[in-house]
Amino acid sequence: MISKSVFGTIAKDQLREFNVLDDSVPRSILPNIISYRGMAAFVIKGLRRCGKSTLLKQMIKSKFSDNFYYFNFDDDRIAEFKAEDFQTLMEVLIELFGQKKNVFFDEIQNIQGWELFINRILREGYKVFITGSNANLLSKELGSHLTGRHVDIELYPFSFAEFLRAKRIKPPKKFYATEEKALLSKKFKEYFESGGMPEAVVLGNELILTHILNDIIQKDIVSRYNIRKPSELKMVIKFLIANAANPITYRSIKNNFGIKSANTVQKYVECTEETYIIFTVKKFDKKIKQLDKNPKKVYCIDNGIITKNTPVMNEKKGAMLENIVAIHLKRLGKEFYYYKGRSGVEADFVIPQEKVVIQACYELSKENKKRELRGLLEAMKQTKATEGLILTFDQEWGVTKENKKITIKPAWQWLLESEPR
Structure with a gap:
């Protein structure tokens, strides 16, 4: 089993890293996610490093302020993590940060038995947001244990509109002047390549x-x-x-x-x-x-x-x-x-x-x-x-x-x- 002191160090380190993530490019899918009502579990799936953690941060800033726990399971320091360590982890998070009601877990599918743990904390009243980079593992386990109680969200690399936001370019909503067309065509060539x-x-x-x-x-x-x-x-x-x-x-x-x-x-x-x-x-x-x-x-x-x-x-x-x-x-x-x-x-x-x-x-x-x-x-x-x-x-x-x-x-x-x- 992993000790509380090790979990405490990792949780603090990860939160510090999470807080400095660059979330300056708003994802177009964000308004749809935060508008969901009634669902207790949200599953964000997508390619490794396509921005899932950053989307979590944008969700937190938009709706949850400091009322959350965050933990990333893609960490070599917890390579020996077992299902029984979930309870220790939750105890550490509560001791460190006080009682919160929203839980954000990155890459939890790496841990065997994770779906049973998620099911339990959902019953305890937590709202859960998890990310993963394997479509089949997440879908298979969730289908067995969270039928009808979760929303699947797939995240992709930047769309062209998001690419333009990253470049600080705001295109018009409808009509394009000649100069605007030239600029957008030039930027599309960059995005294309x-x-x-x-x-x-x-x-x-x-x-x-x-x-x-x-x-x-x-x-x-x-x-x-x-x-x-x-x-x-x-x-x-x-x-x-x-x-x-x-x-x-x-x-x-x-x-x-x-x-x-x-x-x-x-x-x-x-x-x-x-x-x-x-x-x-x-x-x-x-x-x-x-x-x-x-x-x-x-x-x-x-x-x-x-x-x-x-x-x-x-x-x-x-x-x-x-x-x-x-x-x-x-x-x-x-x-x-x-x-x-x-x-x-x-x-x-x-x-x-x-x-x-x-x-x-x-x-x-x-x-x-x-x-x-x-x-x-x-x-x-x-x-x-x-x-x-x-x-x-x-x-x-x-x-x-x-x-x-x-x-x-x-x-x-x-x-x-x-x-x-």
Whole structure:
């Protein structure tokens, strides 16, 4: 067991570190979180170092003042933490800081039996906020013990609007002057290439993106899932990132790299997805049973992680733009698919519930315009969509084809217009 004196030192150290976190960039999701009523447990999930702790601090400043306990379980000094240590920890927090009713725990999924402890303190009347960087571990345990009593919140790297806030730029809400368009287009190019990982944006240190990826691979995948061939795993992850916006199959990856089993590849892909480095998107199909049979498209959680870990992607501007759009749709909580017809025509994103189809095309030209429109129109017809959208780097106009209105606009403009306010 860990002693009270050790817990006391760690708790004080961590609170001091927590209090000096840079929380100067307001997260767009914050108003939605603090407006929730009645829920006793909030679970904030997302990529390691995407800003979860900072969001906790913003929540505390907005609503809880000094009425809280904070503890981070991602600390080497508590490597031997056991379930029975939870009681000692709570006693220490109460002795140090007095009686509080709100508990903020970072990376608690590292501790076996954490869900039983959370369940207990909820019964005792505490309001609990926890973060974690593994989607599956959190969801599985919470589903068993906190059914109906928690809210899941997924946090992503900075959106373009948050990126602009970090740069102290406030875009207009509706109409854009020529100079404003030029500035926003310039800043979008930065965001397009460097992504939105908070430390890289705020500190201006993009080299940290390589360190973050290696950290996630080692701490969140290799150690947690007992991966026997780390170099093989890393090779697959680099492949997935380098193929953002492309369909993948486990068998093709197996054959490309000489991996013994497609099941091993599947494990690698699923582990990588659970730690939020990538996410996959299914092919649209009216037959639900077919959804899992077709190849999925893979996307990376951040463009900066792509460019700093797979330099070849710098040349694939269309895929990079599509990746940004996919991330934003995930951030908005949309259910979306990609479309591929029998004739081979494609549309990047289908959002059935909203009857919207989106193409991401870096630059519309004489060579690709017909192809992009054909894919969009067929997808709209097959999915009964009423809105068609082509997102480009900086082109803007509107066309009508087959009695359907299609809007062409810069991706940066769509990102700002669709940002939660």
